[in-house]
Amino acid sequence: MSKISEISDIDIDKLTLEKSNKGKYHNILYEDNPILIETEFLPAPFGLDESYNNKFIKLALKNIKNSLESQELYTFIETLEKKLVELIPDCDGIESQVRCHSKYDPILTVKVPMGKNSVNVEIVDKNGTPFNLYGLNKGDYVKCILLIDTVWYFRGKYSYKIKAKRIVLDRN
Numbered sequence: 664m665s666k667i668s669e670i671s672d673i674d675i676d677k678l679t680l681e682k683s684n685k686g687k688y689h690n691i692l693y694e695d696n697p698i699l700i701e702t703e704f705l706p707a708p709f710g711l712d713e714s715y716n717n718k719f720i721k722l723a724l725k726n727i728k729n730s731l732e733s734q735e736l737y738t739f740i741e742t743l744e745k746k747l748v749e750l751i752p753d754c755d756g757i758e759s760q761v762r763c764h765s766k767y768d769p770i771l772t773v774k775v776p777m778g779k780n781s782v783n784v785e786i787v788d789k790n791g792t793p794f795n796l797y798g799l800n801k802g803d804y805v806k807c808i809l810l811i812d813t814v815w816y817f818r819g820k821y822s823y824k825i826k827a828k829r830i831v832l833d834r835n
Contacts, residue, residue: 665696667808670739673698678743680750680814688815689751691823697812700739703732704833710801711775718775718782718796720805720827723768724761737761737769740825747814747823757814757821773807774824784826789833799832806831 673693680689691698705722712719724733740761748754762770775796776783786794799805808829814821 665699667699667701668693670700670735673700673739675739675742675746678746678750680747683813688813691747691812691814697810698743699828700736700809700811702736702807702809704804704806704831705733705771707799707803707805708770708801710803711796711799716777718777720773720775720799720807720830722771722773722805722807724771725768727768733768736771740771743811747821751814751821754821757823760823760825771825773809774826775830776826784828784830786830786832789831794830794832796830800834804833806833 677693678698679692681692682689702722706725707720708723709721712721724730724737727733727737740759744757744759747757751757760772762772764770782796784796786796788794807827810826810828811823812826814823
């Protein structure tokens, strides 16, 4: 695994894109590596979500008006997405991984990488004991190491996913 960066240490202007050999996507690189960042413990208000055989955890950027960590993560994602649009020729927008609603905290969508019927991410409780992803309940708190590594063009728009590399569960 590459080095985990502190969000505040990442200079978005040093972000680069490298076109893949297959041409359908670009690698997102920061100092020649994919971006790896760690979140604080955040609530997963919906537990585990599924869509088209993909698994996701939606994290609430809790108390965003008063939490510096939530503000920093939100601003980082927003700035990253603007930079991706700037770096991709002829790109007029990218599908954001943050959803905002005036009445609720912003929600960050995190993809859980899957292999052939298995989860490809380390999942432990706060004591380091392995944990089954399907036991994630609505309202559980999780801390994640997030990977941001590719952007691609599909059906007329650019997209990227923020992927979990490690999930730590805290039920308090």
